Amino acid sequence: MKIFVTDYDGKVHELEALEGWRVMEVIRDWGQDIKAECGGACACATCEVYVDEDWVSKLIPASKEEENMLDLVPNVEANSRLSCQILMSEELDGLKVTLAPNSKT
Amino acid sequence: MSKSEISTDVIIIGAGPVGLFAVFELGLLDLKCHLIDILDRPGGQCAELYPEKPIYDIPGFPVISGQELTDNLMKQIKPFNPEFHYNRMVEKVEKLKDGTFKVVTDEGEVFRAPVVVIAAGGGSFQPKRPPVENIEQYEGKSVQYSVRRIEEFRDQDVLIVGGGDSALDWVLNLQPIAKSLTLVHRRDVFRAATSSVNEMLALVDAGKIDFILGQIASLEGEGDELSAVNIKSKAGDIRNIPTTRLLPFFGLTMKLGPVADWGLELNDNLIAVDTEKFETSIKGMFAIGDINYYPGKLKLILSGFHEAALMSQAAKKIINPDERVIFQYTTSSTKLQKKLGVK
Ligand SMILES: Cc1cc2nc3c(=O)[nH]c(=O)nc-3n(C[C@H](O)[C@H](O)[C@H](O)COP(=O)(O)OP(=O)(O)OC[C@H]3O[C@@H](n4cnc5c(N)ncnc54)[C@H](O)[C@@H]3O)c2cc1C
Numbered sequence A: 001m002k003i004f005v006t007d008y009d010g011k012v013h014e015l016e017a018l019e020g021w022r023v024m025e026v027i028r029d030w031g032q033d034i035k036a037e038c039g040g041a042c043a044c045a046t047c048e049v050y051v052d053e054d055w056v057s058k059l060i061p062a063s064k065e066e067e068n069m070l071d072l073v074p075n076v077e078a079n080s081r082l083s084c085q086i087l088m089s090e091e092l093d094g095l096k097v098t099l100a101p102n103s104k105t
Numbered sequence B: 001m002s003k004s005e006i007s008t009d010v011i012i013i014g015a016g017p018v019g020l021f022a023v024f025e026l027g028l029l030d031l032k033c034h035l036i037d038i039l040d041r042p043g044g045q046c047a048e049l050y051p052e053k054p055i056y057d058i059p060g061f062p063v064i065s066g067q068e069l070t071d072n073l074m075k076q077i078k079p080f081n082p083e084f085h086y087n088r089m090v091e092k093v094e095k096l097k098d099g100t101f102k103v104v105t106d107e108g109e110v111f112r113a114p115v116v117v118i119a120a121g122g123g124s125f126q127p128k129r130p131p132v133e134n135i136e137q138y139e140g141k142s143v144q145y146s147v148r149r150i151e152e153f154r155d156q157d158v159l160i161v162g163g164g165d166s167a168l169d170w171v172l173n174l175q176p177i178a179k180s181l182t183l184v185h186r187r188d189v190f191r192a193a194t195s196s197v198n199e200m201l202a203l204v205d206a207g208k209i210d211f212i213l214g215q216i217a218s219l220e221g222e223g224d225e226l227s228a229v230n231i232k233s234k235a236g237d238i239r240n241i242p243t244t245r246l247l248p249f250f251g252l253t254m255k256l257g258p259v260a261d262w263g264l265e266l267n268d269n270l271i272a273v274d275t276e277k278f279e280t281s282i283k284g285m286f287a288i289g290d291i292n293y294y295p296g297k298l299k300l301i302l303s304g305f306h307e308a309a310l311m312s313q314a315a316k317k318i319i320n321p322d323e324r325v326i327f328q329y330t331t332s333s334t335k336l337q338k339k340l341g342v343k
């Protein structure tokens, strides 16, 4: 299972992912720069990613908790999601996301 | 010594769980503490990031929330009468010739003590800055992240961004004195007290304030004087709103901040310490909790508590070098129990 992550400089990284892991954890574990200050507790909004257009509809919609946290992102895009709230599963094999500037440490 | 200078045994930078528990361990050794934190209340990450979330690995507490742990710690250290200085950032720490430390805050207060404990955790909590071009240029004057002096908003064109309690509270408080007030939020759902939301909506209905669904696109002005904010509405069009005061409320984020400038040996932005005393590269300056680094370090509250206990022994030796410290249990020592006010 893989995900494709575009970093702040536009470089694409192919990262091995594991079932049940949060996308944020996959990104962090492979050493990509992501602040994720609250460690996935949906309490900081510093793990924002832009989801590739083709994948937006394949994700489980954001929960009320995630929407509340997205309020703390100063410039939310229509495809903004908190990567700690996306759980890896077979259906998401090949997911493409781009790190949002707000997630930089 | 100037009049405003505060002298004490130990200055603790950061009132997170670890800074709080250090008061207890130092207190048992008769050392008096002053704590300084940029937040407006104790608890650090526990209070700011996860007050309602459960913690399962505090020894003796199968489950406890971040806020409960903070409240319990405050209760536990009360007998030692620690003094708190909130809403203040420690900017400078300097070792003087006589071996004591001078600590200066952003408000210009000066503290003096023979021991400084850095319990700065993940760094100081600072407001999130919207990534809008040139916003720095207006900060301090036209752009503010909290209201310190309400008079600076009188007769101004105020624009508030956000959908939480801070945003709505300031809409309600500033509306009566502002020349005009506009609230901008990305959606029509608010994470604030229902009563504030209703009051705000009533003001919109009465035409006393404006509410725009959208986000900041760009700023216009000269020097530190803002004149207008361009708002990208949800529909995609840009609206130009005359604005002289902008208040963005997007919560806080941890930044290492001034800690990096205090001349300490750092290891990847963490303060290097030994594991006997948790002392930094500067004698008399200790670092405990999430901010320190040593081989095997775990960023857990539990580890921070242990570090606080060992650090306190070393601090005692610096402050009262000739006093013999006898190891005692709180369970059986009447002396310790007297200090705790239970005997
Ligand atoms: C969502 C979440 C869940 C967690 N769950 C657990 C758990 O289950 N178990 C566990 O053990 N740990 C957990 N942790 C980690 C735990 O919260 C930290 O280890 C702990 O808060 C560290 O305490 P501290 O006192 O060292 O620092 P902090 O809690 O970070 O407090 C530091 C304080 O210092 C202040 N400060 C810093 N610099 C300055 C300055 N220059 N001037 C003024 N003030 C300053 C900051 O504003 C802050 O209030 C969790 C963390 C998060 C985010």
Ligand code: FES
Residues within 6 Å of the ligand: A024, A036, A037, A038, A039, A040, A041, A042, A043, A044, A045, A046, A047, A069, A082, A083, A084, A085
């Ligand atoms: S890591 Fe904090 S909200 Fe995702």
